[in-house]
Amino acid sequence: MFDLVTLLLLFMIIASLIALFTNDLLSAVIAIGAAGFGATVLFLLLRAPDVVPTHVVVEVLTLIILLRAVVGRETVTFAGVRPIPLAVASGVLVLLFLTFAVMSFSGMPEFGKPSMIANTDAPSRTYIAESLKETGAPNAVTAVLLDYRAYDTLGEATVIFTAIVGAVVLLRRRSRKQRQLPMGEQGGNSE
Amino acid sequence: MNGLSVIVKTTTRWVIDFIFLYGLFLTAYGHLSPGGGFPGGVTIASAYILIMLAFGKEKLYQNIGFKTISRLDCTAALAFLAVALLGFAYAGPFFVNFIQKRLPGTDFELLSAGIIPICNIIITLKVSASLLLVAVALSAVRVVPGGTDEQFQAEEED
Numbered sequence: 001m002f003d004l005v006t007l008l009l010l011f012m013i014i015a016s017l018i019a020l021f022t023n024d025l026l027s028a029v030i031a032i033g034a035a036g037f038g039a040t041v042l043f044l045l046l047r048a049p050d051v052v053p054t055h056v057v058v059e060v061l062t063l064i065i066l067l068r069a070v071v072g073r074e075t076v077t078f079a080g081v082r083p084i085p086l087a088v089a090s091g092v093l094v095l096l097f098l099t100f101a102v103m104s105f106s107g108m109p110e111f112g113k114p115s116m117i118a119n120t121d122a123p124s125r126t127y128i129a130e131s132l133k134e135t136g137a138p139n140a141v142t143a144v145l146l147d148y149r150a151y152d153t154l155g156e157a158t159v160i161f162t163a164i165v166g167a168v169v170l171l172r173r174r175s176r177k178q179r180q181l182p183m184g185e186q187g188g189n190s191e
Numbered sequence: 192m193n194g195l196s197v198i199v200k201t202t203t204r205w206v207i208d209f210i211f212l213y214g215l216f217l218t219a220y221g222h223l224s225p226g227g228g229f230p231g232g233v234t235i236a237s238a239y240i241l242i243m244l245a246f247g248k249e250k251l252y253q254n255i256g257f258k259t260i261s262r263l264d265c266t267a268a269l270a271f272l273a274v275a276l277l278g279f280a281y282a283g284p285f286f287v288n289f290i291q292k293r294l295p296g297t298d299f300e301l302l303s304a305g306i307i308p309i310c311n312i313i314i315t316l317k318v319s320a321s322l323l324l325v326a327v328a329l330s331a332v333r334v335v336p337g338g339t340d341e342q343f344q345a346e347e348e349d
Contacts, residue, residue, distance in 0.1 A: 049225040050227065050230075052225075053217060053230040053233075053234070054230040054233055057230065057233040057237050060237065061233065061237055061240065061326070064240065064326075065329055068329060068330055135288055135304055135307065136296060136303045136305060136307075137222040137303070138222070138223055138299055139224060139225065139227075142221050142222045142227050142307060142311070143222075145227065146222075146227075146228075146306070146311070150286040150310070151285065151286060153314070154271060154286070157268060158268070160318065161265075161321065163321075164321045167328055167329075168261070168324055171328045
């Protein structure tokens with residue numbers, strides 16, 4: 001079993017390890033991008049075409065934004081010896097996490113096989129059989145996102161909104177009281 | 192001199208319309224083929240970010256201002272909630288597909304599936320405005336090592 005999917009998974013693991021252990025911020029960002037594009041090709045191979053356009057564009061945008069944020073910034077290195085009780089505690093936590101992860105993963109279907117094949121009463125069977133009749137949308141993914149699980153999408157939109165408000169508030173250079181002009185009006189007419 | 196080289200600017204001028212068109216296609220046909228509000232919004236945001244990178248921030252602000260983007264973001268968030276709440280007024284539960292319940296369209300046509308295309312358009316506005324805001328906010332605060340505030344100012348002005 002040394003097919004394309006396995007190769008891609010190995011590539012992503014190696015890229016993630018490089019991103020973790022390299023000392024250069026720039027190569028860490030590039031390694032993260034490589035892992036992300038591996039995930040994109042993986043989605044294409046696993047027949048999830050709905051995810052692919054989002055994933056490609058988000059990967060490109062993340063890469064650009066991270067590069068802009070990282071290039072020219074000084075690298076922070078942590079030096080010093082970690083205290084022994086802390087190291088022991090974190091090792092125990094990692095072992096505990098691994099145990100529970102292995103226990104929960106053993107109940108999952110094989111990688112790349114949909115759970116609806118193993119489970120006769122999986123909800124995805126209902127979605128595929130009934131979504132066109134019930135929602136009128138031939139694209140079952142959109143039918144699930146915006147009809148069956150629309151509440152989830154609303155929460156997702158709220159999460160994006162909160163994240164953006166937080167980012168804009170944290171990243172502005174001067175507070176509202178201190179500055180004369182809003183951010184957008186420095187470079188041109190915003191209205 | 193703003194933005195990147197002449198090669199990048201020319202390529203951007205040729206490509207940008209197709210990127211916008213692809214984003215609009217992903218949104219409009221999201222209920223019929225792979226796509227939807229989120230990919231469409233991300234694609235449109237990436238087109239604007241391409242304008243910002245290739246031509247400089249001033250060109251972006253000529254097209255769409257910071258205030259307009261943030262207003263678009265807030266309006267789309269409220270509109271999504273309004274569509275969800277309209278379910279109470281028409282048919283009963285939260286987020287019910289009331290248009291499909293009242294006026295079921297022909298399957299596989301562009302105007303079908305009730306509120307799903309409407310939600311797709313709203314999510315496109317929301318996601319594109321949000322991602323553009325993040326990019327603008329991050330590029331507005333570029334940190335130069337050992338740089339002073341005057342250097343920021345100079346970088347913003349030129």
